[in-house]
Amino acid sequence: MAAPPTGSDVRSTPIGRASGTRATRQRAAVAELLLSVDDFRSAQQLHDLLRHDGQNVGLATVYRALQAMAAAGDIDVILASNGQSLYRRCGQGTGHHHHLVCRVCGLTIEVDGPAVERWTHKVGVDNGFVDVSHTLDIFGLCRTCAARAPSPLP
Amino acid sequence: MAAPPTGSDVRSTPIGRASGTRATRQRAAVAELLLSVDDFRSAQQLHDLLRHDGQNVGLATVYRALQAMAAAGDIDVILASNGQSLYRRCGQGTGHHHHLVCRVCGLTIEVDGPAVERWTHKVGVDNGFVDVSHTLDIFGLCRTCAARAPSPLP
DNA sequence: AAGATAATGACAATCATTCTCGATAATGGT
DNA sequence: ACCATTATCGAGAATGATTGTCATTATCTT
Numbered sequence: 001m002a003a004p005p006t007g008s009d010v011r012s013t014p015i016g017r018a019s020g021t022r023a024t025r026q027r028a029a030v031a032e033l034l035l036s037v038d039d040f041r042s043a044q045q046l047h048d049l050l051r052h053d054g055q056n057v058g059l060a061t062v063y064r065a066l067q068a069m070a071a072a073g074d075i076d077v078i079l080a081s082n083g084q085s086l087y088r089r090c091g092q093g094t095g096h097h098h099h100l101v102c103r104v105c106g107l108t109i110e111v112d113g114p115a116v117e118r119w120t121h122k123v124g125v126d127n128g129f130v131d132v133s134h135t136l137d138i139f140g141l142c143r144t145c146a147a148r149a150p151s152p153l154p
Numbered sequence: 155m156a157a158p159p160t161g162s163d164v165r166s167t168p169i170g171r172a173s174g175t176r177a178t179r180q181r182a183a184v185a186e187l188l189l190s191v192d193d194f195r196s197a198q199q200l201h202d203l204l205r206h207d208g209q210n211v212g213l214a215t216v217y218r219a220l221q222a223m224a225a226a227g228d229i230d231v232i233l234a235s236n237g238q239s240l241y242r243r244c245g246q247g248t249g250h251h252h253h254l255v256c257r258v259c260g261l262t263i264e265v266d267g268p269a270v271e272r273w274t275h276k277v278g279v280d281n282g283f284v285d286v287s288h289t290l291d292i293f294g295l296c297r298t299c300a301a302r303a304p305s306p307l308p
Numbered sequence: 309a310a311g312a313t314a315a316t317g318a319c320a321a322t323c324a325t326t327c328t329c330g331a332t333a334a335t336g337g338t
Numbered sequence: 339a340c341c342a343t344t345a346t347c348g349a350g351a352a353t354g355a356t357t358g359t360c361a362t363t364a365t366c367t368t
Binding site: 022023024025042043044059060063064082083084085 | 365
């Protein structure tokens, strides 16, 4: 044991590691892969990428790793309109935030909206709700995709 | 049935009926059921309600009816966190709006946020996006459910 | 080093939703 | 009204993402 046990054993585990969890090759592979990907990807896409990368990780393991990371707040999850979950690393340290996502290429920009946070919370409280949370995502066509595609609707 | 048979449904393509679509008992049943339900319900819940009501409608038909109504803009759809779609009639005439939904009982309140609309649009445009849209839903525990359940998180 | 036990992987199971296709019934024209 | 057309229905099979099972393996604690 190298780390000095200073009385109460506060967080002798690395950031994002809950006590009782273990560092494995598979989880490291998933975490590292996410560092090299900028856009939201499904669990299965990430699994394929690992395979092509020579990494051999089971699909169920990828799901478990992503869930764990999401629960720990290390990655963002959004629900695509077809119901599948998409994952992406999020800016370290930045807490709650939202996403501006290109419908075509998936380009993602993190955005903050303190006013919106306040507003949604107030709406909940004003209506007698507690434990208020919200989902907010912005979609559109990024400059590149807009230039490429003709106007979709007249 | 002694009630006037041609009371509520006009045969000459009522509002919301695209040409080429037909008015059937099943779709009427789904539409009417939605009138009596205030909260978001899954397709399967609605199917069960129809069954208990004596109405015999196939599950696939309920899905098809809901999809058609959603596509026509007659009902609202939200994606629950488990990925399943929830449906609810929306206030006639009211255009774009958002929802405050109780996580436990599904109680739903429609809310408007003109400022949020402006903000999301601005965020998109400022980043070079066009054709900007967004999703925004607020979740929480309504007064009743909060009183019933102990605080979920210490 | 050794034991306790998270974590893994291959595969089965689940669950919402969609598809298939023969049967049925709503519409429009006559 | 009657009929032909064809949208819609219903029951079950199929799909596809995600989760559960469980024997085996690898990590952490002592």
